[in-house]
Amino acid sequence: xxxxxxxxxxxxxxxxxxxxxxxxxxxxxxxxxxxxxxxxxxxxxxxxxxxxxxxxxxxxxxxxxxxxxxxxxxxxxxxxxxxxxxxxxxxxxxxxxxxxxxxxxxxxxxxxxxxxxxxxxxxxxxxxxxxxxxxxxxxxxxxxxxxxxxxxxxxxxxxxxxxxxxxxxxxxxxxxxxxxxxxxxxxxxxxxxxxxxxxxxxxxxxxxxxxxxxxxxxxxxxxxxxxxxxxxxxxxxxxxxxxxxxxxxxxxxxxxxxxxxxxxxxxxxxxxxxxxxxxxxxxxxxxxxxxxxxxxxxxxxxxxxxxxxxxxx
Amino acid sequence: xxxxxxxxxxxxxxxxxxxxxxxxxxxxxxxxxxxxxxxxxxxxxxxxxxxxxxxxxxxxxxxxxxxxxxxxxxxxxxxxxxxxxxxxxxxxxxxxxxxxxxxxxxxxxxxxxxxxxxxxxxxxxxxxxxxxxxxxxxxxxxxxxxxxxxxxxxxxxxxxxxxxxxxxxxxxxxxxxxxxxxxxxxxxxxxxxxxxxxxxxxxxxxxxxxxxxxxxxxxxxxxxxxxxxxxxxxxxxxxxxxxxxxxxxxxxxxxxxxxxxxxxxxxxxxxxxxxxxxxxxxxxxxxxxxxxxxxxxxxxxxxxxxxxxxxxx
Ligand SMILES: NC(=O)C1=CN([C@@H]2O[C@H](COP(=O)(O)OP(=O)(O)OC[C@H]3O[C@@H](n4cnc5c(N)ncnc54)[C@H](OP(=O)(O)O)[C@@H]3O)[C@@H](O)[C@H]2O)C=CC1
Ligand SMILES: NC(=O)C1=CN([C@@H]2O[C@H](COP(=O)(O)OP(=O)(O)OC[C@H]3O[C@@H](n4cnc5c(N)ncnc54)[C@H](OP(=O)(O)O)[C@@H]3O)[C@@H](O)[C@H]2O)C=CC1
Numbered sequence: 001x002x003x004x005x006x007x008x009x010x011x012x013x014x015x016x017x018x019x020x021x022x023x024x025x026x027x028x029x030x031x032x033x034x035x036x037x038x039x040x041x042x043x044x045x046x047x048x049x050x051x052x053x054x055x056x057x058x059x060x061x062x063x064x065x066x067x068x069x070x071x072x073x074x075x076x077x078x079x080x081x082x083x084x085x086x087x088x089x090x091x092x093x094x095x096x097x098x099x100x101x102x103x104x105x106x107x108x109x110x111x112x113x114x115x116x117x118x119x120x121x122x123x124x125x126x127x128x129x130x131x132x133x134x135x136x137x138x139x140x141x142x143x144x145x146x147x148x149x150x151x152x153x154x155x156x157x158x159x160x161x162x163x164x165x166x167x168x169x170x171x172x173x174x175x176x177x178x179x180x181x182x183x184x185x186x187x188x189x190x191x192x193x194x195x196x197x198x199x200x201x202x203x204x205x206x207x208x209x210x211x212x213x214x215x216x217x218x219x220x221x222x223x224x225x226x227x228x229x230x231x232x233x234x235x236x237x238x239x240x241x242x243x244x245x246x247x248x249x250x251x252x253x254x255x256x257x258x259x260x261x262x263x264x265x266x267x268x269x270x271x272x273x274x275x276x277x278x279x280x281x282x283x284x285x286x287x288x289x290x291x292x293x294x295x296x297x298x299x300x301x302x303x304x305x306x307x308x309x310x311x312x313x
Numbered sequence: 314x315x316x317x318x319x320x321x322x323x324x325x326x327x328x329x330x331x332x333x334x335x336x337x338x339x340x341x342x343x344x345x346x347x348x349x350x351x352x353x354x355x356x357x358x359x360x361x362x363x364x365x366x367x368x369x370x371x372x373x374x375x376x377x378x379x380x381x382x383x384x385x386x387x388x389x390x391x392x393x394x395x396x397x398x399x400x401x402x403x404x405x406x407x408x409x410x411x412x413x414x415x416x417x418x419x420x421x422x423x424x425x426x427x428x429x430x431x432x433x434x435x436x437x438x439x440x441x442x443x444x445x446x447x448x449x450x451x452x453x454x455x456x457x458x459x460x461x462x463x464x465x466x467x468x469x470x471x472x473x474x475x476x477x478x479x480x481x482x483x484x485x486x487x488x489x490x491x492x493x494x495x496x497x498x499x500x501x502x503x504x505x506x507x508x509x510x511x512x513x514x515x516x517x518x519x520x521x522x523x524x525x526x527x528x529x530x531x532x533x534x535x536x537x538x539x540x541x542x543x544x545x546x547x548x549x550x551x552x553x554x555x556x557x558x559x560x561x562x563x564x565x566x567x568x569x570x571x572x573x574x575x576x577x578x579x580x581x582x583x584x585x586x587x588x589x590x591x592x593x594x595x596x597x598x599x600x601x602x603x604x605x606x607x608x609x610x611x612x613x614x615x616x617x618x619x620x621x622x623x624x625x626x
Contacts, residue, residue: 133442136449136496138488167516173499175451183449186486189511191520198502203480203523207504210519 014276020284024065031066038298040098046076091119098124098294124293149181151285164189172217208232216262217243226267240275327589333597337378344379351611353411359389404432411437411607437606462494464598477502485530521545529575530556539580553588
């Protein structure tokens with residue numbers, strides 16, 4: 001984005017980096033005024049470059065928040081059994097408050113069995129069956145909300161976007177973004193529609209036209225294109241949350257590529273009230289919410305040990 | 314409904330009684346050609362007249378399907394502990410294939426704890442956490458789909474209504490109807506919107522206008538009124554599933570009341586392709602699907618014992 005555009009649309013931009021930084025310092029302050037030392041265990045198998053990048057970002061943000069991150073880097077060929085044994089030992093270790101397994105895992109491992117093994121009270125990614133079940137019950141309260149969806153709701157709240165009664169369109173229905181963000185928006189009393197690859201064009205256009213909040217989590221660069229946007233002709237001054245992270249070729253970059261979202265940002269922004277940039281929108285919030293969940297887990301564990309109560313988590 | 318109207322709209326009427334009867338005879342045939350004797354345990358606490366009515370209907374339909382129903386009628390003042398002990402013994406009893414707890418329970422009992430205690434392989438109501446979790450995962454496959462939502466999908470299928478790609482509006486978001494029927498419609502690739510009491514009028518009107526399938530599960534007689542319908546002006550020839558069962562005063566009835574749905578049937582029917590009546594639409598299908606789930610549970614249990622495999626359920 002050019003400097004002029006940036007200036008022009010400054011107050012339309014939802015600055016995820018800024019909000020994430022403020023959440024990190026809030027966590028840090030909270031930790032400093034407590035005698036709690038939260039610890040997050042990060043389990044990584046193999047060294048896919050993208051996974052290693054995400055783990056590095058999580059460790060860096062954890063350090064900035066005053067949270068200790070312990071990185072368990074296992075060989076590509078680790079067995080299902082050893083991995084489960086590690087999870088069990090982390091489950092049973094009172095010094096560990098949160099456990100995440102960096103996905104995807106190598107094909108020979110059963111991802112579901114492994115993520116489901118993480119005890120609910122330490123499932124800070126919020127993907128375990130108990131947390132997902134609570135998320136989808138009318139009056140359910142998950143112990144931890146999944147991080148990307150929680151980050152999106154937090155951004156909307158911090159930007160004073162009214163969720164209750166809003167017409168919310170979620171494009172994408174995955175278990176880690178589309179599905180749970182739809183559930184959270186509905187819990188906050190939005191009227192929610194979920195669109196996906198089987199939604200026909202005319203239907204999609206019509207839903208985009210009438211939405212107040214649009215979450216795009218498809219994973220296709222330029223999915224919400226200038227053309228589609230013009231066709232939809234949304235006059236409701238909507239808020240757009242762009243979750244996509246797509247790498248497209250860019251010769252001007254040393255790496256040869258750059259990261260863009262699912263939305264044609266420059267062409268869509270004139271007709272919206274607010275929009276998240278990529279990078280710097282949802283991404284940093286995902287990590288901040290992971291740390292917030294870890295802090296919550298540590299607080300719960302501490303109060304449990306303090307009072308002797310076993311019911312809190 | 315007058316006889317003339319009935320004649321006029323015969324092919325618009327989705328005859329749930331007929332479909333349910335055909336499902337019951339299918340179950341009966343299947344049982345007769347097997348050596349399996351399915352048993353359903355029905356746990357009822359107290360004798361609320363509505364609960365007793367529903368239990369009677371389930372027992373009658375079970376008999377018609379060749380399924381043995383064992384009715385456990387407990388006193389209003391039964392303790393949480395005794396009820397859990399009963400559930401445990403039913404869980405452990407190889408002769409019992411399906412277990413349902415007739416809701417609502419008296420206030421002093423913890424409904425969640427009791428329904429969650431039913432072992433997943435016998436949770437033929439489909440309300441337990443494992444089944445709900447699977448229902449809401451992108452590629453999840455519940456062991457049992459909840460009965461009213463399953464009955465609705467079965468009706469749509471048997472009436473050759475195209476679900477894939479349809480624009481489906483679900484009004485109501487309860488855990489027993491609205492939420493799970495939305496999940497099932499989405500699994501079948503409809504684009505689904507859930508409206509509820511916080512959806513404003515204009516938004517609701519707009520969604521009704523553009524829907525191909527409308528499931529009304531609100532519990533308010535005449536909710537989808539002639540007025541609302543005219544305002545929405547849906548020209549897509551939609552299918553309407555009326556889940557509501559509301560009792561309104563009727564002096565011409567011995568009981569002093571009669572049962573109506575949420576939809577102003579007579580005034581809405583001219584502009585729809587199909588609609589379920591109340592009574593005689595979704596209601597009988599709910600019971601038929603409960604028996605179908607019980608038959609499935611019994612078949613699974615039998616094949617497990619036959620082969621010695623423990624993995625099937
Ligand atoms: N910033 C962050 O922190 C995070 C970013 N992401 C990014 O978000 C994006 C989505 O991730 P994720 O949800 O895991 O991806 P998935 O691939 O699991 O899901 C993509 C969804 O988009 C739908 N879709 C695909 N094509 C179309 C289309 N033409 N029209 C409408 N819908 C379509 C799919 O539909 P169907 O179900 O029918 O196949 C599917 O539901 C990715 O770019 C990912 O990198 C993800 C997690 C965190
Ligand atoms: N035929 C059958 O087999 C069955 C029939 N039923 C019948 O279906 C109906 C619904 O049952 P159930 O889901 O358990 O009921 P609930 O009362 O649990 O849920 C009703 C839903 O309707 C919503 N609602 C209430 N008022 C409005 C309004 N003005 N506009 C839009 N939405 C509204 C509520 O919204 P909110 O969430 O915001 O409160 C809620 O989500 C009842 O009549 C029940 O008897 C139920 C089960 C089986």
